[in-house]
Amino acid sequence: MSVFVHKESRVIIQGFTGQHATFHAEESMANGTNVVGGVTPGKGGQTHLDRPVFDTVSQAVEETGADVSGIFVPPPFAADAIMEALEAGIGVIVVIADGIPVQDMVRVKRYARDRSAIIIGPNTPGIITPGGCKVGIMPSHIYTSGRIGVVSRSGTLNYEAVQQMTALDMGQSTSVGIGGDPVNGTDFVTVLRAFEEDPETDAVIMIGEIGGPQEVEAARWARENMSKPVVGFVAGVSAPPGRRMGHAGAIIAGESDTANAKMDLMEELGVHVVRNPALIGETAHRVFS
């Protein structure tokens, strides 16, 4: 089945007619993603990439039966776009924008609380089930279909891990980028639970970074609830405390927040921790075979 998105997913793109959205929608379609239309306010009724354009998400859902949305609008408009998708009943919402104000996301999460949708991101390369469905901006060609789930905060570090896997003939069931922001739609636990329940996933690679408690919370959850092995890495061992390392969420806030402190705790909780980021693939290969 894979997790969250698959061959049968019906995808719309919000901000459809923009340059980036167009480029990545075309790439996704070329790789088998079922893009059924898009939304650009004011351009309803037009056709773009041979797909219908709608003014609102609810119109797009009524007309196309869309259940997944990729949001490509700029950061200042993203919170509104996410809430529009939530209100229209979209089940999986993927938010690419990097630079959404944190308090906007606090409000989005409150709005999402009583709805069952999954929000992936923001500040994510997206989600891909190789050969089935891609909603995002990652280079499709590095992914191969397989039985290992990948979940990461960083985009390029996700690519790095995937390439190391590919070099050792390990493919992915689904790869999920949960994003680098401090307040994000989906945490590690939610993704681990989905991988645990997915019959097509045998094991998971979890890639975190400095800042926040969620890697350790995920490890604790995995010890109680997971039967599948987890290999983990936390980036930022060499990061100085108090400095924000690129991602809005990547900042060491206290002693227990350093990468080493997190990896020590994860190890105690049963995660197979990799200390050298160049050996994520090798470690996974050894642990999973």
Added chain:
Amino acid sequence: MNIHEYQTKELLRSYGVPVPDGRVAHNLDYAATVAEELGGERWVVKAQIHAGGRGKGGGVKVASSLDEVRLITDQLIGCHLVTPQTGAEGRLVQRVLVEQACDINKEYYLGLVIDRGSQRVTVIASASGGMDIEEVARTTPEKVVRESVDPAVGLMEFQCRKIAARIGLKGKQISEASKLMRALYRCFRDQDALMAEINPLAEVNGGSLMALDAKMSFDVNALYRLPAITELRDFDEEDPKEVEATGHGLNYIALDGNVGCIVNGAGLAMATMDAISFHKGKPANFLDVGGGASPEKVGNAFRIVLQDPNVKIILVNIFAGINRCDWIAEGLIKAMQAQKIGVPIVVRLAGTNVEKGAEMLAASGLDFIMADNLDDAATKVMATLAEQGS
């Protein structure tokens, strides 16, 4: 983005948070004038720099005469104030805040943060004011009160009363504290703050509450809708290399090692530094060139990294997704041709158009040390440094 204490206090005053009477001064005559106009017999003169720990560094002093106000101001302005947060070189003081001194009966701590656990704005309060809150939380966690705010309704009065009672406030102080906390929250919400800290929140003579010191930082991603806050930015308080990098769309942070790093993506940039550290090397910087790295951007990245005299070698690690390896290669070649780069360069390219990029580098005739993967790159960096004997 951080602002100065005097700016934070003016902002908080406009929201109704009680702060001491005071004004900022850039020279000793004006400092004395401010003190005279404020009246009273004692004043506090506070160096205005963004780093904390000013009290410990001698940047906060009490004056009992106008002459003393002049003397202290003269000592502070123009000096490089060293505090536990500035590093050994200190930070240049260009202005002081002159305030009326007040007698303090008791000190409390009040802060607002975006808590990642609850994913909400959270109030943190403690009866142990004037101290480092992390220290208090570590040694006596029971003394730290936390209350998270539902963004749909904001910080409610009952929550404020609860916090006030739990840190030991009594009588009319409870409603006074409620009013103050709600004013602070409104400021935090309206101005897209990431952190606000009043430490100490003091009970002064007569029992009323006042914010004696205040710090706030703001969300740079929200500056587009915060014109007033944007104007408060003080670039003198930021590393000039980091400011220049930001202007070029690069994310740069100076560190103290000798391996310069040029990477795309924050996570991979951190992991590249970690791989170097794993091989017992020391990164000189964090640098994320971001998506869409044009040849110009790569050139700027080289220039900024090379401004650091400690850099003995540069590692370029690019995993192209939106980026393309051929663009990166073009940028590398142009950068090498345009400026004298006196250090070896190790290059690892992967992802979109990797073959084309590698061919361009090989055909350029320039001296790049090519690496196949991250581990190979870190190994080659260390081997080259060892050959150089550094």
